[in-house]
Amino acid sequence: MKTERRKSFIKKAAAFALLLIMAINVFASDVEEKESGKKVKVDQEKMEWFADAKLGIFIHYGIYAVYGISESWSFYNNEISYDDYMKQLDGFTASKYDPQQWAKLFKEAGARYAVLTSKHHDGVALWDTKQSDLSVVKKTPAKRDLISPYAKALRDHDLKVGIYFSHLDWSHPSYASVHNGPNRASNNTNPFDYPQTDEADLERWEDFLKFHRAQLKEVDELIRPDLWWFDGDWSRTAEQWRMSEVREMLLSSNPKTILNSRMSGYGDYATPEQGVPIHGPEGPWELCMTINDSWGYQVDDNNQKSVNYIIRTFSDCISMGGNLLLDVGPKEDGTITHEQTEVLKQLGRWTKKHEEAIYGSVRGLPFGHFYGPTTLSKDKKTLYCFFLDIPKDDVVIKGIKNKVKQIRLVGTDKTLSFERNGGAAWHGIPGVLQVELKPEMLDKNVTVIAIDLDSALDLYRGHGGAIEAN
Ligand code: GLC
Secondary structure, rough: OOOHHHHEEEEEHHHHHHHHHHHHHHHHHHHHHHHHHHOOOOOOOOOHHHHOOOOEEEEOOOOOOOOHOOOOOOHHOOOOHHHHHHHHHOOOOOOOOOOHHHHHHHHHOOOEEEEEOOOOOOOOOOOOOOOOOEEEHHHOOOOOHHHHHHHHHHHHHEEEEEEEOOOOOOOOOOOOOOOOOOOOOOOOOOOOOOOOOOOOOHHHHHHHHHEEEEEEHHHHHOOOOEEEEOOOOOOOOHHHOOOHHHHHHHHOOOOOEEEEOOOOOOOEEEOOOOOOOOOOOOEEEEEEEEEEOOOOOOOOOOOOOHHHHHHHHHHHHHOOOEEEEEOOOOOOOOOOOOHHHHHHHHHOOOOOOOHHHOOOOOOOOOOOOOOEEEEEEEOOOEEEEEEOOOOOOOEEEEEEEEOOEEEOOOOOEEOOOOEEOEEHHHHEEOOOOEEOOOOOOOOOOOEEEEEEEEOOEEEOOOOOOOOOOO
């Protein structure tokens, strides 16, 4: 009897513990979602290609390349009048537009996807929209849809197709009809964004939402993007956009499509812009960054980042589990400048040589084990260490408990000699791994070594300890 009672007590305790664990988990995931600002659960399976892809190319192509001025913002910020800005329509020829060439170059750079501006905040559509006349098809000498050949070229080159789309539209007559939220926004009264009176016109706003949805449907039917890169959600609340409806609409027609975060909380992944994060956001994420200081082609912008800087930044992103979406700004004729082409080609030299450390890798070591970026193979049996600078002496990696099988110089057939130094076996503290990286082994940009382990990475994360017995 006693044993029976004990058994039932154990059963009850186990059930209680299970319930407790489940409750803690639900609470934890809720906290996580609130922290990331996400209002949705993301299908991790569909994110797989994205997390593996690591490098994408962003393309800001539009009429702003005619004068070589800032995309949309130039008229919004009154640097040019709206009418003068729109005069660029007459000069947009796309006369040398060759997306096959683009795709070839992106592939050579090592990108696995690209994102093209189908419509920026200026409202000029790069496809033949039936919802308005403001398209390069109806209003420019280019006279044709530019997004379908882009999607085809990318797919011909086995690249995933991303489409940038600005929710807000500073040209649509019904757009500036409501304020941001139910009340008048006190600090922003820009006429392109907001009505100039306290009154909101909800009917016109509904009219705009219809237009917004209809354009999205057109693009969706035309090219079925693998990824939607939204922008400009900030000007209205999620409720005003009825953003959950947008998510539902796009996913119901194409369940595997990926949505970036500029969906007022209804997106799939985070998109920090220009500034490299210190800690990578949770889950898949992507840093978008310009090569010079501008998204689109700008005549006066020669502030080009060096290839080395771009490779370092890229290494940093993948080390924290993220992607880099590197931006190019083609000229109005559709050609990518010589400078930006060169950057992509040189980046390609590096990504090709180091591909095993890049694609399909996962975020690397936590801070403190190695002073540089690191990635891990998915099975965690190979650790990749990236050297941004020229090492002065042997390089060291701390806290690796596993047996090291061999250390290789990635992209070559060379192996490196190594030894363990110190450690306190009685406390389970592994010795420091000391690797000889000879100067002639260094890559002209970032050097990468691969540490092959006998099993999945096992790290010592403790505080050390004193010798208790001699
Ligand atoms: C910003 C800008 C826009 C640019 C985008 C790229 O949101 O409004 O001009 O296209 O960043 O991330």
